Amino acid sequence: MYDLDADLESLRSMSAALHSSFPKHIHHIRFPLFKNMEEGTRIDFSFPVTALVGANGAGKTSVLNALYGAPDRKSTGEFWFSTQVDPIIEGDGSPNRFIYGHFNAPAKRVVETRKSRVRKERHGRSDPNYWEPTKETSGDGMESYDGSASIEGRSLDRWNPVKRKVLYINFRRELSAFDKYFYFGKDPPPTPADLRKRRKIQSKKDQIRADAVYLSRVIDSGNTSVTFRNRKVATENRLLTAAELKVVAYVLGRDYKEARWIKHRLFKGDGGLSIIFKIASGKYSEAFAGSGEVAVTSCVVQVLKAPPNSLVLLDEPEVSLHPGAQERLLAFLLHQAKSRRLQIVFSTHSPHMLTGLPDHAIKSFDQTASGKFTVLPSTHPYAAFVRLGATPPGKLAVLVEDQLAKLVVEQALALLPSSADRALFGVEIVSGGWGGILRHRVPALMASSNYLVLLDGDARQPSQFVDPDTVPQSDDSTLKDLIQSTVGVTPELLFDGSAGKSNQAQKSVQQRAYMRWVLSYVDYLPLLCPEEIVLKAAGVGSTQFSTSQEAKAVLAEHAASLAGRACSNSEIDTIGGVLLAQNRDNSPELRTVVARLESALASFRDSGSSTRGGK
Numbered sequence: 001m002y003d004l005d006a007d008l009e010s011l012r013s014m015s016a017a018l019h020s021s022f023p024k025h026i027h028h029i030r031f032p033l034f035k036n037m038e039e040g041t042r043i044d045f046s047f048p049v050t051a052l053v054g055a056n057g058a059g060k061t062s063v064l065n066a067l068y069g070a071p072d073r074k075s076t077g078e079f080w081f082s083t084q085v086d087p088i089i090e091g092d093g094s095p096n097r098f099i100y101g102h103f104n105a106p107a108k109r110v111v112e113t114r115k116s117r118v119r120k121e122r123h124g125r126s127d128p129n130y131w132e133p134t135k136e137t138s139g140d141g142m143e144s145y146d147g148s149a150s151i152e153g154r155s156l157d158r159w160n161p162v163k164r165k166v167l168y169i170n171f172r173r174e175l176s177a178f179d180k181y182f183y184f185g186k187d188p189p190p191t192p193a194d195l196r197k198r199r200k201i202q203s204k205k206d207q208i209r210a211d212a213v214y215l216s217r218v219i220d221s222g223n224t225s226v227t228f229r230n231r232k233v234a235t236e237n238r239l240l241t242a243a244e245l246k247v248v249a250y251v252l253g254r255d256y257k258e259a260r261w262i263k264h265r266l267f268k269g270d271g272g273l274s275i276i277f278k279i280a281s282g283k284y285s286e287a288f289a290g291s292g293e294v295a296v297t298s299c300v301v302q303v304l305k306a307p308p309n310s311l312v313l314l315d316e317p318e319v320s321l322h323p324g325a326q327e328r329l330l331a332f333l334l335h336q337a338k339s340r341r342l343q344i345v346f347s348t349h350s351p352h353m354l355t356g357l358p359d360h361a362i363k364s365f366d367q368t369a370s371g372k373f374t375v376l377p378s379t380h381p382y383a384a385f386v387r388l389g390a391t392p393p394g395k396l397a398v399l400v401e402d403q404l405a406k407l408v409v410e411q412a413l414a415l416l417p418s419s420a421d422r423a424l425f426g427v428e429i430v431s432g433g434w435g436g437i438l439r440h441r442v443p444a445l446m447a448s449s450n451y452l453v454l455l456d457g458d459a460r461q462p463s464q465f466v467d468p469d470t471v472p473q474s475d476d477s478t479l480k481d482l483i484q485s486t487v488g489v490t491p492e493l494l495f496d497g498s499a500g501k502s503n504q505a506q507k508s509v510q511q512r513a514y515m516r517w518v519l520s521y522v523d524y525l526p527l528l529c530p531e532e533i534v535l536k537a538a539g540v541g542s543t544q545f546s547t548s549q550e551a552k553a554v555l556a557e558h559a560a561s562l563a564g565r566a567c568s569n570s571e572i573d574t575i576g577g578v579l580l581a582q583n584r585d586n587s588p589e590l591r592t593v594v595a596r597l598e599s600a601l602a603s604f605r606d607s608g609s610s611t612r613g614g615k
Contacts, residue, residue, distance in 0.1 A: 068168050167302055167311070185204065295319060299329070318350040327352050468512040468516050536589065540579075
């Protein structure tokens, strides 16, 4: 029904000009002081769909709450408010606040709006949890505006909030009317012995049986005309539209004939949802449906009703869904983001909800030594779930830069004599180039030893990796330069953001851990690049190249001669893979890769592969 790859590609293209493709898009949000977020944490929304990944209590829902309160006439206080048990602690003379960026067309740039928690009189009562736009301040790194105050979207001392509709669905609370009452509602009061024969309602089951009479009448009526004590029982009663039913059936993998959507006041609740599903073998209500059926149906109906350019916030949409349904739900959301210009942000604990998302659309939450949480700007799906202890047991993941590098490793694996050994490997492409891998991915993988990173040979630095145990602690100030000279980048490591000796100590510990992980789990493919390995194995072109670009050009030319026309990059990779497969037994470079894979496998087994996963 949906082409996930095609929709992802369209969204990537549209992301190149977010302000024109998604005119009300929130480009970033940052937190000078907000809940348990590390001071200065910033999240960039450079893709229309963003996944927030992290352990329970890491701040994902807090970010969704802040985003809910970002647009005009919305308040984070709807979800976060102070009580005697859980008081909101303000900073030293400064309130809890967040700042977000959105594009202002008259100003032709992304501007920032700040929302702060303030005490305010509302409807004649003091409200200590009101959030409102406040004036920009240089103390929070905001730019002052030196132009005309009459520009559209600008008040005298601040940029006005973006105006857009917000849909917020917390899937843990998407309960049917039946579940809400049966599992969480109050039991009927105890019945005295002398009234037990006469009192009709003595248990929840009795209440459900009694109310089911009225629910049945509502179903039969097909409308909201049924009353009880002069009050309408149902506020909404309709069949799902063909479009709604088609999406629900697609996500859940069921063949529904129809589904009736009923909002009512039964089961002693304060209003609830019942859905009557019809399949070939008959009908059943939400009392006999899986909770995932109700949650998905409710989500689909609400998302399809959301106006174009809405902000859609979803808290753990994978709840009660099997992996296939999760991936199809993601495909539905991606298509809606593309077709109706929705900005979608969701929290998740499931790798299946990340299928195909670019790394910069996956925001991984991590805890610093101070106990607060920060957010990585870009995370490979593997890395995101390593942090949750979700590395694939018994598998060693080989991460490479591109498709041809993957084919090189796969051909090397084909030379392993044991099929059982070959089955222990998985080869994955990580976007971002060698610099991005070493700067962003490796810091996220440092908790695990399930990985071998094989970079192209042209990424190798003149200086070799250094064992940090050979560097005295008195030389900690040189670690940054040492990493730069041996790796070629400065990695983004996690440590507390404020100044002080303890932070420097944390930084040194992280730098040494990084050096140790790189020494053990990062290596380079032979020669300059995979193309050169292919050409040498096939005996094509020069025996030695001075740059990887030369080798790439020769392989492209050779592929064109074989195909009789110019070839695309993917076609060149395919031809390169075929050439290497035909000549793998004669390639000393592949034997070198085999030796590195065998070494990694031996270490993997020795350290106990089934208990790794970041332990």
